[in-house]
Amino acid sequence: MNLDVQIKNTAPLKNNLTLKTNPDNKGFEINMKKMKHRIALDKVSKFIFSLSTLVSLVVLGILIYRISVQSIGWLDMDFLTSNLSIFPEKAGIKGAILGTLYLMSIVIPVVCILGVSTAIYLEEYANKGKIQSFIKVNISNLASVPSVIFGLLGLAVFGRIFSLGSSILAGGLTMSLLVLPVVVVASQEALRAVPGYLREASYAMGASKWTTTWKVVLPVAVPGILTGVILSVSRAIGETAPLVVLGVPTLIMKLPTSIMDDFTAMPIQIYYWTLDTVLTKEYANLAAATIVVLLLVLFIMNFTAILIRNKFQRKF
Amino acid sequence: MGSMPNVREMIQLNISKNKNTSDKIMPKFLFVTASISILTTVGIILTLVIDAAKFFSSVPLAEVFSTNLSPLGANPSFGILPLINGTIFTTLIAMLVAIPFGLSSAIYLSQFASESKRKILKPMMEVLAGIPTIVYGFFAYSFVTPLLMKIIPSLEAKNVISPGIVMGIMIIPLVASLSEDAMNAVPESMKEGALGLGSTRLEVAFKVVIPAAISGIMASFVLGISRAIGETMIVAIASGSSKAFTFDITRSMQTMTAYIVEFTSGDAGSGTVGYYSLYAVGLLLFLFTLIMNLLAQYISKKYREEY
Numbered sequence: 001m002n003l004d005v006q007i008k009n010t011a012p013l014k015n016n017l018t019l020k021t022n023p024d025n026k027g028f029e030i031n032m033k034k035m036k037h038r039i040a041l042d043k044v045s046k047f048i049f050s051l052s053t054l055v056s057l058v059v060l061g062i063l064i065y066r067i068s069v070q071s072i073g074w075l076d077m078d079f080l081t082s083n084l085s086i087f088p089e090k091a092g093i094k095g096a097i098l099g100t101l102y103l104m105s106i107v108i109p110v111v112c113i114l115g116v117s118t119a120i121y122l123e124e125y126a127n128k129g130k131i132q133s134f135i136k137v138n139i140s141n142l143a144s145v146p147s148v149i150f151g152l153l154g155l156a157v158f159g160r161i162f163s164l165g166s167s168i169l170a171g172g173l174t175m176s177l178l179v180l181p182v183v184v185v186a187s188q189e190a191l192r193a194v195p196g197y198l199r200e201a202s203y204a205m206g207a208s209k210w211t212t213t214w215k216v217v218l219p220v221a222v223p224g225i226l227t228g229v230i231l232s233v234s235r236a237i238g239e240t241a242p243l244v245v246l247g248v249p250t251l252i253m254k255l256p257t258s259i260m261d262d263f264t265a266m267p268i269q270i271y272y273w274t275l276d277t278v279l280t281k282e283y284a285n286l287a288a289a290t291i292v293v294l295l296l297v298l299f300i301m302n303f304t305a306i307l308i309r310n311k312f313q314r315k316f
Numbered sequence: 317m318g319s320m321p322n323v324r325e326m327i328q329l330n331i332s333k334n335k336n337t338s339d340k341i342m343p344k345f346l347f348v349t350a351s352i353s354i355l356t357t358v359g360i361i362l363t364l365v366i367d368a369a370k371f372f373s374s375v376p377l378a379e380v381f382s383t384n385l386s387p388l389g390a391n392p393s394f395g396i397l398p399l400i401n402g403t404i405f406t407t408l409i410a411m412l413v414a415i416p417f418g419l420s421s422a423i424y425l426s427q428f429a430s431e432s433k434r435k436i437l438k439p440m441m442e443v444l445a446g447i448p449t450i451v452y453g454f455f456a457y458s459f460v461t462p463l464l465m466k467i468i469p470s471l472e473a474k475n476v477i478s479p480g481i482v483m484g485i486m487i488i489p490l491v492a493s494l495s496e497d498a499m500n501a502v503p504e505s506m507k508e509g510a511l512g513l514g515s516t517r518l519e520v521a522f523k524v525v526i527p528a529a530i531s532g533i534m535a536s537f538v539l540g541i542s543r544a545i546g547e548t549m550i551v552a553i554a555s556g557s558s559k560a561f562t563f564d565i566t567r568s569m570q571t572m573t574a575y576i577v578e579f580t581s582g583d584a585g586s587g588t589v590g591y592y593s594l595y596a597v598g599l600l601l602f603l604f605t606l607i608m609n610l611l612a613q614y615i616s617k618k619y620r621e622e623y
Contacts, residue, residue, distance in 0.1 A: 042516035049424035052417050053437060056488045060444050063455050070458075114349050121346035139353050144539070144609045145602065146546025148573045149360060152598045155580065156363035177356050184353070210339045238448025241548040241573070245580045267450045267549075274454050274553050278473075284458050291451050302446060 064295070070288035079289055083255070084264075088282035093290055095255050099168070099263035100237060102256055106172025107179070107236045108229070114176070115183030115232070116218075116225055122184075123191040124213050143181035150178040151245025159246060166247040168259045174242050179232035186228020190221040223312035230305040234298050240267035266294050364602055367595030374589055380596075383561035385570075387579065387590045394593050396600070398561040402569030403604075406480045406551055407544040409565070413484025414540050418491025419533065425492070426499040427521045438493075445489035453553035456482035461554060474556025474568040483550050487540045494539065498532020499525050531619035535612040542608035546601065548573040572601045 082092030118135075126132040154174030164170035194217050202212040218225075248268050256263040273287040372380070375394050382395035421441070425434055461478040465471045502525050510520045526533065556568030557578050570578070576594050 038516050038519070042518040045518045046424070046428045049420045049428060052420040053424045053429075053492075055417055056421065056444055056485055056492075057437070057440050059485050060440070060447075062459075063447075063451070066455070066459050067451070114352055117346045117349040118353060121343075121350040125343050125346055126350070135350055135353060138357055141606070141609060142353060142357060144542060144546075144605060145360065146548065146573065146605055148546065148548045148576050149364070149598055149602050151580070152576065152595060153356070153360050153363055156367065156595075157359055180353065180356075208339045210342045213342075214338075234446070238450065240448065240450040241552075241577060244552075244577050247580055267448060270450050270454060271549065271553070274450075274457060277458070287454055288458075291454060294448065295451065298446065298448070302443075 075289040096269040110176040119187030148241040151242035182232035190224025234301040364599040368599040371592035371596040385559040409480025410483035410544040414487035421492040422495035456554035479554035494536030498529035535616040538612040
């Protein structure tokens with residue numbers, strides 16, 4: 001309305017336009033109509049865009065709500081501490097939790113050592129040249145290889161050639177290779193954020209390159225690196241396909257005692273219980289309860305990563 | 317009195333002393349660890365090619381490109397077309413969901429949303445991207461399929477529509493965040509110029525921002541397709557293991573990824589043709605996703621507009 005008045009009052013402009021466009025003095029009204037139309041279209045489309053942004057979040061809400069509801073009555077201490085059973089009422093995920101923990105005991109050290117030293121090599125040591133860019137391209141391509149292919153790699157290399165079968169060690173190594181790019185990229189960013197003058201100051205004090213890297217650059221970059229490690233580990237916890245391809249069995253009653261033992265993990269348990277809902281309906285509730293546990297673990301890990309990033313990251 | 321070394325000599329001594337120990341070993345160690353990523357790629361290609369070669373040497377090509385797939389039958393047949401068909405259909409449905417919703421989320425977040433809304437919405441979409449795919453698989457099978465059955469009564473318990481839709485929802489954050497990055501890279505001066513000339517935000521979005529960011533947006537679509545082709549657990553759970561060659565999306569179809577998962581968790585004895593068929597399918601899958609990723613890189617390089 002405001003706009004309407006404003007334009008009508010600007011006489012010279014109006015005259016100008018009407019003279020040029022339409023002698024019947026209608027031209028401007030048509031323009032006003034068009035203007036209103038454009039503004040209305042803008043408002044409507046903003047509404048539609050905001051709605052479609054909300055769609056994915058609404059689905060997220062439904063997903064969490066549905067799964068929580070399905071797990072009610074099934075998720076309790078007994079569920080966390082009892083062994084697997086074919087009777088839904090007695091079944092628990094102690095073995096799956098233990099298996100996931102064992103798996104992480106391989107993934108975390110391997111990923112830390114390999115990922116961080118790859119990043120240090122790329123950022124601090126490698127000459128800016130063909131080898132460096134080749135490794136970088138290679139890592140970004142590895143990051144987009146489907147996880148099921150890593151499963152095939154693990155099956156052929158760790159499972160058959162090293163004859164580790166479907167042990168925790170084979171699963172852990174396969175998983176480490178899968179999430180390695182995440183750690184490398186995050187660590188590279190963290191190292192790059194360390195300002196050059198810290199390195200120069202260290203060199204000026206007579207420190208060698210490795211001393212500088214180890215005692216000056218790395219400590220400053222640790223929060224960023226840690227964030228990357230946590231994110232990659234949380235991906236490894238939820239990843240299912242490589243383990244299924246590796247032949248990780250379900251219904252293992254025996255708890256693993258060493259890294260050479262067979263094992264089952266939380267996502268594997270969810271997978272087989274979901275497949276078996278056709279036979280026993282209650283398995284859906286067990287799967288839902290396991291998902292709640294899995295999501296809680298992931299949520300806590302991601303929250304920790306955000307906390308670390310916000311609290312310890314120094315700004316230069 | 318012996319000669320005291322001066323400061324410069326002390327520094328020299330210090331540097332060379334350090335150099336002798338870790339400074340000689342560490343660069344080599346770091347190089348070895350960095351080359352593990354290359355070894356991984358080489359390992360993937362070698363295992364896939366070697367075992368796929370064994371498959372192709374024992375199965376005639378005419379059989380491979382047939383529509384008859386029954387790996388465990390009395391008279392096993394390894395036609396790959398049903399798997400490719402299943403992959404194309406699930407990917408197509410996923411992209412029909414992911415592209416419109418992902419793009420409009422990106423437009424909303426980069427053009428319309430206030431800073432405070434963005435700060436809430438973006439992390440929430442990241443949560444969506446961080447949920448394990450097995451959870452989406454369970455959701456598709458136990459919630460979306462029964463829901464769709466009320467709308468389409470003839471829907472089978474395992475079908476292509478439900479995992480396709482859920483996969484699309486999973487890919488929305490990927491498309492949205494990559495497209496949004498591309499849109500944010502368009503210089504503010506161009507948007508302000510268009511706004512100053514009297515354009516509405518919608519017109520700025522569609523006539524200035526999207527044309528300028530089109531390379532990044534297209535690349536995000538292609539990466540989304542690559543993701544959909546490689547996605548495993550959702551289709552393994554919700555689209556079943558029917559090996560029929562069909563175009564009916566209310567029925568079960570098997571994708572390439574689901575075939576690999578089903579067959580290894582079944583009883584594929586090492587050294588059988590069935591076992592090698594896994595690697596042939598894996599090789600094809602690897603090539604498909606690789607082509608998509610290279611295509612995305614090519615698009616974003618070739619059509620990028622520099623400002």
